[in-house]
Amino acid sequence: MAYNIAVLPGDGIGPEVMAQALRVLKVVEEKFGFSCNLTEGLIGGAGYDAAGHPLPEETKEICLKSDAVFLGSIGGPKWENLPPELTPELGGLLALRKLLNLYANIRPAVIYEELKEMSPLSERILTDKVDFVTVRELAYGVYFGQPKMLEEDEAFDTMRYRKENVEQIARAAFDIAMKRDKRVTSVDKANVLSSSKLWRRVVEEVAKEYPEVTLNHQYVDNAAMQLMLNPLQYDVILTTNLFGDILSDESAAICGSLGMLPSASYGESISLYEPSGGSAPDIAGKNIANPIAQILSLAMMLESSFNEDAAAKAIRDAVDKAVTGGQRTGDIACGGKSITCSQMGDILCQYIKEA
């Protein structure tokens, strides 16, 4: 049995962290006796430079024929002044999410005891393990709503949700909560935004299907503050595309680094796995990025798309061992000695082989 994976390294640190994740994949394939057919495609600035479009037709075909898509990250200053539809963000990543109808983006935030000193939060707040998941609506909202317009002196976007869009993501969040601590916090701006008033009403209707789950609501401004003051209160955060984008970066900071936060995006059939962060142009090309978010995204793929639970566990165990054993890239080095991106790859491969 071979799994077909579309591999899209993208821009900036994308190819660097992807290279380490693919080394780890090779090791777990050998150890756990499965195989993957990898087909590489161009996306983002790399796609624009080589084929004149951030999501070339060939890449679309590769993705649509795959069992899962494994993505690095896209974007960078070189491409930010292109017409909006040709930017890596809109024309590449968002177009791919739409193509695959990826409506649910799952970003688990877990803090390692050893990384608490990298968190901006004090010990007074981190009295227990931060362990929550952001369930972000990914296919609608203000990133996609029409009309949108950009002119010299005026610009606008549209934050639009239909009832069925909210039902879909709310069910995804409640299903996840049923496997966790059965608590959902829905984050919106229902004191101001019409789309949030609809959101809140529909979330409350869906909640009736899940009587075991406790639902509460927070306005996004309060949620941004509550995350800092008391992240332990959360189990599942259910929120919109824009708010989830922002709050999940905040959750990464709480856990020590964006380089630690993986993600999975689910639609009707083909799922996509990518780190929660971007192409990090400030550190790209230096072999210093943290590959763990990419590698933990691989673990999510092996588990969710291919039921290779043992391989996923082996990867997570290796990451645990590296982090707890003090193997750190610069972003999580707590001012101490740091290793490179590829050295982190070496260590994780070695730990998996030895286990």
Ligand SMILES: NC(=O)C1=CN([C@@H]2O[C@H](COP(=O)(O)OP(=O)(O)OC[C@H]3O[C@@H](n4cnc5c(N)ncnc54)[C@H](O)[C@@H]3O)[C@@H](O)[C@H]2O)C=CC1
């Ligand atoms: N999914 C994607 O492909 C995303 C792409 N972007 C794009 O990435 C570009 C840069 O955006 P920024 O706002 O700077 O966000 P970013 O997420 O690329 O970087 C923010 C900060 O986090 C650090 N960081 C991120 N990942 C890291 C890793 N693995 N190891 C160590 N440090 C890491 C960066 O060095 C930077 O200081 C933009 O073009 C943006 O549109 C941004 C977010 C997501």
Ligand SMILES: CC(C)CC(=O)C(=O)O
């Ligand atoms: C192009 C952006 C919407 C990507 C992003 O920031 C994200 O998915 O977290």
Ligand SMILES: [Mg+2]
């Ligand atoms: Mg983001």
